Amino acid sequence: MTTLELFLRALTLQAGYNSALVAVGAGLLGIAGGGxxxxxxxxxxALVSDAVTHATLPGVAIAFIxxxxxxxxxxxxxxxxxxSAASAAIGLMGVEWITARTRLGEDAAIGAILSxxxxxxxxxxxxxxxxxxxxxxxxxxxxxxSTAGMLIGEAVLIAAAGAVAVGLVAILRRPxxxxxxxxxxxxxxGINVRRTDLAMMGLALVVTVIGLKVVGLILIVALLIIPxxxxxxxxxxxxxxxxxxxxxxxxxxxxxxxxxxAARDMPTGPIIVLVAFALFxxxxxxxxxxxxxxxxxxxxxxxxxxxxxxxxxxxxxxxxIYDRLTLRILRRRGLMRGDGxxxxxxxxxxxxxxxDETRWATARRLRADDPVLERYDGLTPIDQVLTPDQVAHLDxxxxxxxxx
Amino acid sequence: MDADWGVEFLQLSLAPILIGTLAAIACAxxxxxLLLRRQALIGDAISHxxxxxxxxxxxxxxxxxxxxxxxxxxxxxxxAVGLIELIKRLGKVEPGAAMGVVFTTxxxxxxxxxxxxxxxxxxxxxxxxxxxxxxxxxxxxxTGWSSLxxxxxxxxxxxxxxxxxxxxxVIVGFMAAFWKELAISTFDPGFAQxxxxxxxxxxxxxxxxxAIAAVAAFDAVGSIIVIAMFVCPPATxxxxxxxxxxxxAWSVLFxxxxxxxxxxxxxxxxxxxxxxxxxSAAGMIATVSGVQLGLACLLGPRRRRTGQAAAPQ
Numbered sequence: 001m002t003t004l005e006l007f008l009r010a011l012t013l014q015a016g017y018n019s020a021l022v023a024v025g026a027g028l029l030g031i032a033g034g035g036x037x038x039x040x041x042x043x044x045x046a047l048v049s050d051a052v053t054h055a056t057l058p059g060v061a062i063a064f065i066x067x068x069x070x071x072x073x074x075x076x077x078x079x080x081x082x083x084s085a086a087s088a089a090i091g092l093m094g095v096e097w098i099t100a101r102t103r104l105g106e107d108a109a110i111g112a113i114l115s116x117x118x119x120x121x122x123x124x125x126x127x128x129x130x131x132x133x134x135x136x137x138x139x140x141x142x143x144x145x146s147t148a149g150m151l152i153g154e155a156v157l158i159a160a161a162g163a164v165a166v167g168l169v170a171i172l173r174r175p176x177x178x179x180x181x182x183x184x185x186x187x188x189x190g191i192n193v194r195r196t197d198l199a200m201m202g203l204a205l206v207v208t209v210i211g212l213k214v215v216g217l218i219l220i221v222a223l224l225i226i227p228x229x230x231x232x233x234x235x236x237x238x239x240x241x242x243x244x245x246x247x248x249x250x251x252x253x254x255x256x257x258x259x260x261x262a263a264r265d266m267p268t269g270p271i272i273v274l275v276a277f278a279l280f281x282x283x284x285x286x287x288x289x290x291x292x293x294x295x296x297x298x299x300x301x302x303x304x305x306x307x308x309x310x311x312x313x314x315x316x317x318x319x320x321i322y323d324r325l326t327l328r329i330l331r332r333r334g335l336m337r338g339d340g341x342x343x344x345x346x347x348x349x350x351x352x353x354x355x356d357e358t359r360w361a362t363a364r365r366l367r368a369d370d371p372v373l374e375r376y377d378g379l380t381p382i383d384q385v386l387t388p389d390q391v392a393h394l395d396x397x398x399x400x401x402x403x404x
Numbered sequence: 405m406d407a408d409w410g411v412e413f414l415q416l417s418l419a420p421i422l423i424g425t426l427a428a429i430a431c432a433x434x435x436x437x438l439l440l441r442r443q444a445l446i447g448d449a450i451s452h453x454x455x456x457x458x459x460x461x462x463x464x465x466x467x468x469x470x471x472x473x474x475x476x477x478x479x480x481x482x483x484a485v486g487l488i489e490l491i492k493r494l495g496k497v498e499p500g501a502a503m504g505v506v507f508t509t510x511x512x513x514x515x516x517x518x519x520x521x522x523x524x525x526x527x528x529x530x531x532x533x534x535x536x537x538x539x540x541x542x543x544x545x546x547t548g549w550s551s552l553x554x555x556x557x558x559x560x561x562x563x564x565x566x567x568x569x570x571x572x573x574v575i576v577g578f579m580a581a582f583w584k585e586l587a588i589s590t591f592d593p594g595f596a597q598x599x600x601x602x603x604x605x606x607x608x609x610x611x612x613x614x615a616i617a618a619v620a621a622f623d624a625v626g627s628i629i630v631i632a633m634f635v636c637p638p639a640t641x642x643x644x645x646x647x648x649x650x651x652x653a654w655s656v657l658f659x660x661x662x663x664x665x666x667x668x669x670x671x672x673x674x675x676x677x678x679x680x681x682x683x684s685a686a687g688m689i690a691t692v693s694g695v696q697l698g699l700a701c702l703l704g705p706r707r708r709r710t711g712q713a714a715a716p717q
Contacts, residue, residue, distance in 0.1 A: 041498075041501055044498055044501075046500045046501040046504045047503065050448075050504065097701075101708075102704075102707045103643070103707065103708060103709040104439075104639050104643070105439075105444070107442050107444040108439055108444045108638075108639045110444075111444045111445055111447065111631060111635035112632075112635045112636050112694065114448065114631065115635060115636065115690050115694075116691060117694075118631075118687075119628050119686065119687040119688070119689070119690025119694065120687060120691045122534070122535050122628060122684045122686065122687030122690075123670070123683045123691055125684070125687075126682075126684040126687070140531065143531075143534070144515055219508055219515075221508060222504070222509070222512065225504035225508065226504075226509070228501075229501050229502075266516070267519050269512070270511075270513070270515040270516045270519075273509060273512035274509065274512050284491070292494050
């Protein structure tokens, strides 16, 4: 079977029960990540979640050590997740505490918590390697994620927890939206802003610890950051932003997991992140409102209108035109012949442009303080701004063209 | 017995301690200004994107020689900074989020490249990039304390030591030469422009200096120390004093003590607990600098924000 066939089978959940479960789990994880991340993004705290994700490492290591010392299996996933959640929570409180109690900024707090917790985690990992059976602990798969050889119970756990996180996003979306946009207004409505913020970061934390096994702790933050940033290109409304971010996250998680299951040497976490980035890049390029392509087209249209108008005015005044773009636009529209002489339609258009310009100038001279007339930009025809009878009145005031 | 201890120390510990210290200082120095400019996370971003740079350099040159690696990492840092700007401007995306998008993506690309290419024969992997291998930088040529004066033996010191020394000298030179410009444009950009300082160029030069420090240190000690040293010693120093010069001096002191104490705890600490195995020196150095910062947050004489009590009610 080719890689493509394998990929298609994985996409359609026919590549075996285990990888189907993993793909569904990764999809749910992506939905939860995109949804929770949307609020984190709106609250401008994207990088706080980076500190939180790195802060999971010491918790994973300590949980492993404790479980082994208690005589159990150190790799028991629920235990590791509990440990990671505890240390991530401590890291989050550390960021808040440093920002609130000292003169240091949030960026310094994030950098400090991130590097120190990660460093401590690495120290503990090397301790584990010296423990009996620690060599096979496989905890380094938590750095970059791995779905290869995942137990079925673990996949079920991840899928279920992902579903719970999606539910939490749905329940908490109203207070979180209010706090993200206007904390003061939210407070007057009786919403506890601090607690809502904590709930939001708690949700990010839930996504993080679920995602540890699949995406890994270095890259899981991407599932919180990239989908909302991509979704922002498509909408100005927060409810749609959440839905689109969740959709992008879900597609990234599902497709990434399927791709990684289908091909060799395709680590799950990085693939999911790269799929998410591809969707982001598409949004950046092709979004109709804020995309690069759309704004390039808008810019070009505007440029054409300016050149056309200025060209017509110059023709009306009998001035020579040297600008290449202006000449090209005039010729292409059949307003000017190849030798630079106006055509019949060109003369008409030039006359109309000149008339419009004169109307504007007269109106602005007579009613200098009229706010309507401040919409003059040298492009908008005046009959789009004034009513027909206003224009007719204006025409009666125009300086009479000299008889020829 | 004493002589044996001396030789062992010179062979196994001297070079890592020196390299760790140089790397820590080289990162902490520009870190002071990055901290004051609220750009502390630049070190974080640079060290994430160094991985794809190194992998690409390896794929292009086919070797793991130091200079191509450093050029690759520096190139990746430039690409990342450019991409962040591009996304910020084109998409009107908030800076933090733009940074998050870029460095996670580039890191993911680096990991994927690494997994896809045949690097089994060489020592290049994600773990190495994350926590370096300070412990492996040993000085075989040392035969005793007299080796410290023996040119031939000194030439056998790990090359990272010399590279970091050069980089540190460059950074010290840069900061000494542009101290006034850096200070003024950090504290009062408007005034700096009024007196004719090109604040944009100064800011860019600072980021370049930080990138050079990060890349040189990254090669020797891995990205954890780099991120920790950009942030922790300057942040700790910031809680000790209100004066820039003293803050820089404190940060050098904290970086040095963290590097030395971290290495010693990692190498000898487990022995005190009866374990014959050492733990990760890179991780321990970051941990020690975190403890320093924690203590300063609790006890530092200048830990609180000033000016709030005086603000009008």
